[in-house]
Amino acid sequence: MSLTLVSYNISPFVLRVTSALNYFQIPYQQKDVDVMNKPEWFIKANPLEKIPTLFVGDKVIQESLVILEYINSLVPNSLLPNDPLEKAINRSRAEFSNDVIGVILGLTAASTEEAFNNGLTELKWYFDKLENWLKQTKFIYSDELTLADFAYVPIYAILQALSPHLKFNIFEGFPKVQQYGTTLLGLPRVGTSKPEGYEQILLERIKTRKPYFLSV
Ligand SMILES: N[C@@H](CCC(=O)N[C@@H](CS)C(=O)NCC(=O)O)C(=O)O
Structure with missing residues (x-):
């Protein structure tokens, strides 16, 4: 499944996601958008307009902590407790x-x-x-x-x-x-x-x- 991260250069919430993706060495594409002037394609695909947004194929996930949990599900050794x-x-x-x-x-x-x-x-x-x-x-x-x-x-x-x-x-x-x-x-x-x-x-x-x- 292809991953595309929609990001904004100084977003602290994006940095959570990029550091996890990079740490786990998960391949992804990154598209930077201007938060003050969000492009039409982004608003259309993502009516809540929040950044970061992770496109997983044609599905959309928002909220950096939720995105982290999804990323964790992609790796063989989970970084979350089982309990x-x-x-x-x-x-x-x-x-x-x-x-x-x-x-x-x-x-x-x-x-x-x-x-x-x-x-x-x-x-x-x-x-x-x-x-x-x-x-x-x-x-x-x-x-x-x-x-x-x-x-x-x-x-x-x-x-x-x-x-x-x-x-x-x-x-x-x-x-x-x-x-x-x-x-x-x-x-x-x-x-x-x-x-x-x-x-x-x-x-x-x-x-x-x-x-x-x-x-x-
Ligand atoms: N709770 C969200 C916060 C995301 C957030 O506030 N992102 C800012 C960029 S740093 C944003 O999308 N601002 C544009 C807007 O709210 O329209 C998360 O953890 O992902």
């Missing part, structure tokens, strides 16, 4: 990353010092939860890589792009969270799944919002 409860816990851990991504994106859009500091306090709350999990296991669910880990890849891709522009270490006080990022981006073909020029494109996009952190 339904454990599988659900794994999925919960993956879902948690959605909130973290939301907070980080909010931080990059914060236009005042107050909004930025509030965002940072919120992010630390999330990092604290992650740090506690990661004190117990190397990856987000267990000592072995599982599907939930791919959900976290974009967090580290974004933070890696932001780090040179921050006057402080965003991981200060969260060594396990920092180490987890190094581990994830060091997985085969994962760190290199970012599109070419990712950092620059992301920064240019962020700059258009005139964020506080770039003004100091």
Whole structure:
């Protein structure tokens, strides 16, 4: 079955999918679209218009975490626990990353010092939860890589792009969270799944919002 991934260059949700496809070495085609100006063929095939979208033959799947589960079904060694409860816990851990991504994106859009500091306090709350999990296991669910880990890849891709522009270490006080990022981006073909020029494109996009952190 042919796989075509409809993507958008700096989408964190696309990066979850490309890093899993690349990690598993599953062949796929990729079509980048402009989210501000979606082409007719895409809207017609995919009325919900969400990116990423995976075309599997002429069928369409949306939602990056659902797409990850489908990708996992294509490989001989599943990265999900067999037990339904454990599988659900794994999925919960993956879902948690959605909130973290939301907070980080909010931080990059914060236009005042107050909004930025509030965002940072919120992010630390999330990092604290992650740090506690990661004190117990190397990856987000267990000592072995599982599907939930791919959900976290974009967090580290974004933070890696932001780090040179921050006057402080965003991981200060969260060594396990920092180490987890190094581990994830060091997985085969994962760190290199970012599109070419990712950092620059992301920064240019962020700059258009005139964020506080770039003004100091
Ligand atoms: N929950 C979705 C979020 C996808 C999402 O928000 N994608 C953005 C691009 S980063 C998008 O499709 N934006 C266009 C739109 O909402 O019309 C997922 O995990 O796939």
